[in-house]
Amino acid sequence: MSADQKSSTASAALKEWPLWEVFVRSKQGLEHKHCGSLHASDSQHALQMARDVYTRRQEGVSIWVVQSSSIAASEPNDKSEFFEPSSDKVYRHPTFYEIPSEVGHM
Amino acid sequence: MSAAQSTLSQDASITEHSATQAGNPSLPIDYLLHLADNALVLGQRNAEWSGHGPILEEDIALSNNSLDLIGQARLLYQEAAAQIGNGATEDTLAFFRDVPDFKNYTLLELPHHPPLAGTSASDRDFATTLVRNFLYSALMVLVWDKLQHAPHAQLAAIAAKSLKEVRYHLRHSRDWLLRMGDGTAESHGRAQAAVNHLMPYTQEFWTGTEYESKAASVTGLDMGSLQSDWNQIVNAALLEATLKRPADGGFIPTGKQSIHSEHLGFMLAEMQSLPRAHPNATW
Numbered sequence: 001m002s003a004d005q006k007s008s009t010a011s012a013a014l015k016e017w018p019l020w021e022v023f024v025r026s027k028q029g030l031e032h033k034h035c036g037s038l039h040a041s042d043s044q045h046a047l048q049m050a051r052d053v054y055t056r057r058q059e060g061v062s063i064w065v066v067q068s069s070s071i072a073a074s075e076p077n078d079k080s081e082f083f084e085p086s087s088d089k090v091y092r093h094p095t096f097y098e099i100p101s102e103v104g105h106m
Numbered sequence: 107m108s109a110a111q112s113t114l115s116q117d118a119s120i121t122e123h124s125a126t127q128a129g130n131p132s133l134p135i136d137y138l139l140h141l142a143d144n145a146l147v148l149g150q151r152n153a154e155w156s157g158h159g160p161i162l163e164e165d166i167a168l169s170n171n172s173l174d175l176i177g178q179a180r181l182l183y184q185e186a187a188a189q190i191g192n193g194a195t196e197d198t199l200a201f202f203r204d205v206p207d208f209k210n211y212t213l214l215e216l217p218h219h220p221p222l223a224g225t226s227a228s229d230r231d232f233a234t235t236l237v238r239n240f241l242y243s244a245l246m247v248l249v250w251d252k253l254q255h256a257p258h259a260q261l262a263a264i265a266a267k268s269l270k271e272v273r274y275h276l277r278h279s280r281d282w283l284l285r286m287g288d289g290t291a292e293s294h295g296r297a298q299a300a301v302n303h304l305m306p307y308t309q310e311f312w313t314g315t316e317y318e319s320k321a322a323s324v325t326g327l328d329m330g331s332l333q334s335d336w337n338q339i340v341n342a343a344l345l346e347a348t349l350k351r352p353a354d355g356g357f358i359p360t361g362k363q364s365i366h367s368e369h370l371g372f373m374l375a376e377m378q379s380l381p382r383a384h385p386n387a388t389w
Contacts, residue, residue, distance in 0.1 A: 038163055041285070045281070048281065049163035051274075053162075053166050
């Protein structure tokens with residue numbers, strides 16, 4: 001296959017296959033963490049590809065994939081009203097409370 | 107005659123002695139080499155896709171597949187080398203034996219494209235690669251499943267490890283077989299051409315050799331007993347993929363008896379050139 005043909009195959013795949021977000025759980029009891037995204041034709045295909053790409057160094061015991069278009073995301077333009085109001089409310093951090101020593105590790 | 111064979115005939119008593127020491131019944135060295143050569147040769151073929159896969163994820167998938175197979179080959183060569191003695195190592199068995207010593211199925215050494223005249227070059231065909239991986243993985247899930255219960259501790263352990271790997275290889279290649287066969291006219295045509303080309307080579311799975319019969323008396327695995335299960339896996343997948351299985355017949359390959367196609371020599375030349383140019387190199 002020539003370089004031209006190959007890049008056209010690859011770009012056709014990128015165009016026709018939807019994008020999937022990949023979440024991997026590193027061990028039982030921990031949460032699934034976002035680790036990347038890939039193009040795949042359906043969910044099973046995406047799972048297999050995610051297995052091959054993201055778990056080859058024992059990174060995971062479980063994989064979730066979700067089509068990127070199913071994710072609702074906040075807008076960068078909303079940053080000021082979404083996130084900045086919390087910047088002067090340091091009292092929301094639980095650092096102002098004394099933890100009784102009997103409680104131990106929290 | 108290969109180094110392995112000559113060692114076996116000259117030092118049969120030593121071989122038997124060391125096998126007894128390990129608490130295992132003795133397996134024919136040729137049988138271990140057959141299993142190892144299968145894994146190494148197909149591992150090398152899949153590695154030829156590294157950096158050339160149709161998409162990044164498949165490039166990595168085929169490299170993963172290759173590394174699984176080369177890992178299996180290493181364990182089997184180590185086991186064979188321990189029996190052979192005389193300074194044999196996994197490296198001498200992989201890199202310093204020649205075509206007439208290799209005992210892999212002919213199917214596994216073929217290039218990644220449908221037949222051409224002589225040794226003409228062609229672009230890699232993804233369908234040929236995946237159909238071959240499917241046909242071989244469908245066999246090896248059955249072989250390793252039986253061998254994991256063999257009364258030979260090392261072989262049983264290698265089989266248990268390999269079974270997990272090859273189950274994924276079967277899943278991966280079967281998935282692509284279905285996608286290609288039941289896909290576009292182009293992908294269906296390529297998959298059917300690959301099936302037509304490769305299926306006759308699988309007849310070699312069922313022909314007997316002396317070393318397989320000897321191994322069967324130790325492991326309890328009679329290859330012939332796997333044929334109907336293998337047919338079931340293959341026929342079900344082909345049916346689902348809307349592909350036709352060509353009728354059996356014609357030439358039956360002889361790779362496992364060390365009589366190979368013209369392709370193995372070229373593959374070994376590339377694979378072995380570096381260790382042969384720098385025999386004791388380390389990195």
